[in-house]
Amino acid sequence: MKTKLIKFLKYASILLLLVVIGITGFYFSVKNNVFGPVYTTQDLLNYKNETASIIKSEDDVIIGKFFNKNRTNTTYKELPKHLINALVATEDARFFEHSGVDSRSMFRVFIKSILLGNKRSGGGSTISQQLAKNMTGRSEYGFMSMPVNKTKEIIIAQRIESIYSKEDILTLYLNTVSFGENIYGIESAALRYFNKKTKDLTVEESATLVGILKANTYYNPHLNPDHSLSRRRVILNQMANYGYLTRKESDSLIKLPLKLNYNNLKSNNKSGHFIAFVEKESKQILDSLNTANNTAYDVLKDGLVITTTLNSKLQEHANTSFYEHLSIMQELFDKQMANSRTLQNQSNNIAEQHLKKMKISLDSAQIKHKQTIFKWSGLEQDSISVKDSLLLENKLLHAGLIALSPKTGAIKTYLGGINHQRYAYDQIFAQRQLASTFKPILYATALEYGKQPCDYLDNDKITLSDYKNWSPTNADNTFGGKYSLQGALLNSKNVPTVNLFMQTSFVQLDTIWNRLQFNSKLENKPSLALGTANASIYEVARAYSSFANYGKSVTPYAITKIETAKGEIIYEHKEVEPKTVLNETTAKQINEILQNAINRGTGTSLRTKYQVTMPLAGKTGTSQDYTDAWFVGYNPSLVMVSRVGCDSPKLHFTSGLGAGSSLALPLIARTLRFLEQDQTLKKLYSEQFLELTENEELLLACEDFKEDTGFDKILDFFKKKETSFEKQQERIQRKAERKERRKARRDND
Template sequence: MAKAKKKSTNKKRSKLNFKFFLKLIAVGLISVPLLLVLFYYSIKGGVFGELPADHILSKIENNVATEIYSADSVLIGRFYLQERTRTDYDNISPNVINALVATEDARFYEHDGVDNRSLLRVIFKTLLLGDRSSGGGSTITQQLAKNLFPRKDHGFLSMPVTKIKEAITARKLETIYNKKQILAMYLNTVPFGENIYGIEMASKRFFNKKAKYLKPQEAAVIVGMLKANYTYNPRLFPEKSLKRRNVVLYQMLKYNYLDEQQYNSLKKKPLEINYTKITHNTGIATYFREYLRSELEDWCEKNTKPDGSTYNLYTDGLKVYTTINSSIQKYAEAATSSHMKELQQIFNNHWNTGNPWNAQKSLLTAAIHSSHRYKQLKRKGLKEKEIIEQLNKTVPMKLFSWNGDQEVKMSPIDSIKHNLTMLQTGTMAMNPDNGDILAWVGGIDYEYFKYDHVNINTKRQAGSTFKPFVFAAALEAGVDPCDFVSGEKTTYTNHSDWSPGNASADEYNKKYTFKGALAHSVNTVSVKVLEEAGIENTIDLAHRAGVISELPEVPSIALGTAPVSLMEMVSAYCTFANGGYAVKPRYITAITDSRGKVIKRVKEEKSKNRVIKEETSMMISSLLQAVVDEGTGARYRSKYKMTNDFAGKTGTTQSNADGWFIGYNPEIVIGTWVGADNPSIHFNSTGLGSGASMALPIVAKLLDKIQDNKKLRPMGYAKFSPLPDRLARYLDCEAEKEDKQFMQWLFGKKDGQDEENTATFGEEEEEEKKNIFNKIGNIFKKKKKD
C-alpha cells in the first residue's frame, strides 16, 4: 500500500512539474514576444535616444567640401573637414550601381529597407550557430542609416538597440525616398579611407575621373573597398585589392550584371589605378587657394543661408568660381620651377666658399630665434645655451630640395641654414582689361614655404620697376621726352647729401632722352625726371593706378625704394597696357550653394577711372618696348628668342636683394619678383642678382608656353596699336649721346672722368650760378602745375 501510495504521489508530482513546465513555456511564448515588442517600441519611442524625425530624414545633408574652380572649369582645390563631393544618381556609372547591389544587397529592389531573409539567416547562422561567414544582414538602406546617424553605446544592449534603430530608420527612408535616391545617398556618404567620402571623390582619387565614367573593373575596385577601405586600398595593398575586385566581379556575374565572357575577360585584367590627390597643400594654385580661403571664411561669417545660419566653408558644399586660367597657372608654376631650380644652383655655387651670414652673424642668430623649434624650447623654460644644444642634435626630418623631398638626419640649426639660403619668388598674371587674375604663384613650394610673395601684404622694394610711373608723370606734366638729360652724378644737399649712383660708370658721361634713360635704367636721370614731374604728381599717379602702399615724398622713390607688393605693381602696370585706366583685381566670379544656386556674383568691371591720357600710355608702352628690345630686358629677345610685341621693365634693388621684371602686351600683364626672404641674403654680383637675371626668365618661359597653346596663342601674340604719327614724331630721337661739351667746357678733362655736382632737390636756387646747370635748363626747378 505504501509503495503504491508513493508511486501515486510521484505521478502527481510529475504531472504538476510537467504542467508547471508547460506553464513556463506558455508564459515564455507569450512574454518573450511581448518583451520583444515592448523592447522594440521602447526604442521607437525614444527610451534609448530619439530616432531621427521624418522632417530631418527628408532634408538629409552631409558635410560636403567647398570646391574651387578655375575660369576654364577645372577643379583646382577643395576646403573640407571630410573630403566629399555630392553627386546625383544620373552621374554615377551603372557599373557602380550594379557592383554595389550585387555585392552588398542582392535583393535591394525587393525589400522595404529590411531584408527579412537575410535577417533570419543572421539570427540562426551567426547568432545561434556562430557562423560568421553568413554576413551582416544589413541592407544598403540600413547601412545608409548607420552612415547618416552614428551609433551610440548602450552597454550590453548596444547591438540589438543599434540594429533595431537602423531598421526603423531604414524603413522610414524607404517611404521618403525612391530606390535611386537611396543608392545615390548611400554612395555619397560611404567612407573610402584617406579622409575621403562618397563615390565621386573615390573615383577622382583612385582613377582621376568622374564617377559616371567608371568601367566595370574600376567600379569593382571601389565597391570592393566598402568591406574594409584600408585593407583593400588599391594604392596601399594592390594584391589584396585585386583579389577583392575579382570577388565583386564574380558577384556581378552571379546576379546577371555581367555575362560569362565579360567576367572571364575582366578578371584577367591587371589592377590599374590613376591615383590623384588634391589637398590643401597640393595641386595647382596652392598659394592662391590659401589667400582665397581666408577671404571666403570672412565672407561666410558675414552671410547667411535662408534658414538664418551662416555659411560654413568646410561643410556646406559651396562652389567657388575664380578667374584663374588653369593652363596659364600650370605654365607659370612650371616656368617658376624650371628657372628657380637653375637659379638656386647658381646661387649655391656663388656661395660655395662661404655663407651669406659669415660677415653678419646676427642673420643666422635671428633666423634661429624666429624658428618654431626655438620658440617651443623657449616656452618650456630652457636657457639659451640649453636651447642651442638641443638644436644642434641630429634628428630625422624632411627637407625641400629641387631634386625632390629629402628624408635626412640633420640638426635643426642646419635645416635653418638650408632654408635661409633658399631663393623665393612670386609671379602674378592679370588681364589688363578687367583686372582678372589669371595666375598666382606665391612661392616655390607651399608645403614647405607658406609665405606668399604675391599677397598684397607682402612688400619689397620695387627697384626700377617703379620708374615708368615717374616718366608717365613727367609726360603728363608736359616734359619733352626727347630733351637730353645729363647722367652726371649729383649729391642732393637737402636730402642728407644723398647721391644716387648708376650701374655703369659710363652712364655719368652721357645724356639721355626718356627712351635711353628707361632702356638702360639710368638712376641719376630718373631722379632728375622726377624733379620735372613733381614728387606729389608722381605719387598721386601711382596711387590712382593701383599702388596702395605708402610712398614717402623723397626723391629716392624714383629708384623704387618704397616697399610695395607684387599684386599692386601688376595692377598698376595694367594702366599702361589698357590705354590709361585703373583696374581692380578680381579673383572670384561667382559662388553657388551645393545645389548650384548663385549666392554671390562678382561682375566684370571695366574701369572708367582714367589715370593717364591714352597718348601717355601709348608712349610709355613704346618706351618700355625699347627696354625689351635693346635695354636691360634685352635677354628676352637674345636668350629666349621671343619675337612677340612686348613691353617691360626690370628692377634690381640695393645689393641685389630683389630682382623684378614686369612685362605686358595689350592682353596680359605678368610680374615676377625673386629674392631671399631675408633681404640680407643675396648675390654679391649684379650680373647674377639683377632683375634681368633673376626674374625675367620666368616671364619669358611663361609667355613661351602661352604662345604654344592654340587657345591662348592670340593672347601671347597680342600686338600694340601703332603710334599715331604725331606721337611717333614726338618720340623720334636718339636714346643717348656723349656729353662731350659738358666734360670739356666744365672740367677741361677727358670724357669718362667722374666728378660729382651738388644740388638741392625740389627747391629753387636763390641766385644764378654761372655753371652748366643753367645751360641745361634748370632741371632742378619745380614744374609749375597747370
C-alpha cells in the same frame, strides 16, 4: 561636541541638497534649450556629412576643393577588428558596457573640468560623447562654456545611444573624427598615410592612426614620425593591457619600424596659393549674399561649384617654368653660399635669432629629428637638427608670379610660392623693395605733368651733401652726356633718373602713386628714385595694368560664377567700368618706351635668348645688393609680374645672377615661350599695342643718348658737382609756384 557635529552634518546635508538641486536644475535647463538648441533624436537621425565645394578653372578643369571635412565614408563591415580594439582600448575601455556616459569618469570630469575649469583634463568623454562633439561642435558661453558644452554632449550622447547600435556609433565616430591635415574619417586617413583601404590596415597601422586622435599634429606620422612611434607604443600596450593582444604580440609589433606610404593629393596641387585666395574671395562674396538675401550658403559645407578666371594651361606652363628655372638657380645659389663665409655667418645669425624667438636652446637645436624638407625634386624626410633645418630654409629662393587681364582684372595665372603645402605664405602679397620697377611710375608722373619723352637729363656725377654725400651710379658705372627721358627709362639709367626725381614735384609723384592704389607711404628721399619704396606683386600688376589699359585702372578678381550643386547660379561677376588714373597719351608713351626696353634695352634676353615674339613691353628690377629680382612683362591682353628672393634680404646673390634679367625675367620668358607654342593661348594673349599717331611718333623721335657738346663741357666745368637735395626741392617748389602765377595771370587776362 556632539551638537557641533549634528549642526555640521545638518548644514552639509543642506549644502549637498542645494548642490544636487543646482546640478539637476542646470542639467534640465540645458536639456530644455535654455543655453541654445540641443540636437534632438530626429536631428541625429537626419545628420549628414558636409559636402566639399568644387573649384574650376575658366577652361572647365577642376583645380581644387573647399571643405571642412575631407572624408570618404566607410561601413562597419570594412572596419578591421584590430582597429576597433585599438580605439576602444585607448579612448573608451568600457564602451560596450555604458549607455553613452561612463559614470566612473564623470566624477573626475566634474571636479577637473567643471569646478576647476581645466580644459585639458580630458579622459572623461566616452566615444559617444566625442561623437556628439564631432557632430555638433561647441559654442562659446563665457565662463559657462565648459559645463554647458559638456552637459550638452552628455545629453546628445545618451540620445545617440538610444537610436544607434554600438556598431553604428563606432562607424559614425570613425567617419567623423579628425586625423590631421584637414582630413576626416578613417578611410581618408588610411589613404593619406598608408595609401590603402581601411579594411587592409595592419594592426600596427591601425594603432598608428588611433594614436593620431590624441593630438593630430603632434602625433602626425608624416610630420612627426618619432612622436607617432611613441604614441603607437602606448596604443599597442593598451591593447595588451585589455587582452586584445598578447604581451608577446604587442612587444613584437612595437619593434617594427614606422612605414608610411604617404599619398597627399591635395599637397600636389600646383595652384594651392590661388585656391587659398579664391577661398577668401568666395567667403566675402557669400557673406554679402547671405546678408542681402537672408541665406546661409557655406563654401565649406554646401557643395558649391565655383568657376574661376584661372587658365589651367597657362598655370601649368608657369609651374613648369618655376621648376625648370628656380631648380637651376637654387643650385647656383647653394654653391655661392658654400663658398661665402660672409653669407654663411649671416645665415647662422638669422638662424640663432629664430631659435631665440622660439625659445630653443642651442644645445636642443643640435638634436636631430626626422623632418620634412623641401627640394625641387619633391618633399623629402631626413634626420636633421632644428638649426640645420633653419639654415636650409634661410637659403631657399622664394618666388611669386601673377598674370591678369589689364582690361578686366581677371587673374589668369597665380603662383604664390614654390610649394603651398610647405610654404603657405603668399608671396603675391609680400611687401618688398620695388627697385627699378618703380621707375616707370616716376617717369609717368613727369610725363603726366608736362615733361616730354625727348627732354634730356644730365648723366653727370652728382653728390648730395645733405644725404651723407650719396652719389648714385649707373649699373655700368658710366657718367657724362645726356639721356632723353625715354632713353634713360628703357636703359634703366640711375643718374638721369635721380635728376628727373629732383625735377619732379613729390606731391605730384605721391598723387600718381595713390591713384595707382599702392598701400605703402612714399618717403621724400632721393633714393626713392631708384625704387626703395615697398610694394607687392599684386600691387605692381594692378599698377602696370593701368599702362597696358591706356590709363584705366582695374581691380584683380578670381571668381566669375558660383553655382549650387543643383546648377542654380547664385553669383556672377559683373564688369565694373575702369577708373581713369592716367592720361591715355602718358600711358601710350610709357608703353612705347617699355616696348623698346624689351626690344633693345634691359629686357632684350626675352627676344634673343628665349625667342619670345609676341608684342610685349617690360621692365626689370634689381634691389640693392641683389636682394630681390623683379620683372614685369605686359601687352594690352596680359600683364605678368614675377619676383624672386630669399626670405631675408641679408641673403642674396652677389653677382649678376641675382639681377632681374637673370633671376625673375626667365620665369615669365619661359612661360610665354610655352604660351606661344599653344595657338589658342597665343591668340588670346598676343594683342598688339595701339599704333601711335604721327604727332605721337614725333614726340618720341629722338636719340636715347647724346654726348656733351663743347659748350656743355664748359658749363659742366663751372657747375658744382656737389648739391643739396633740399635746395633742389626748394627750386622745384619755386618753379611750380611761378608756373601757377603765370597760369593765374593768363586766366585773368
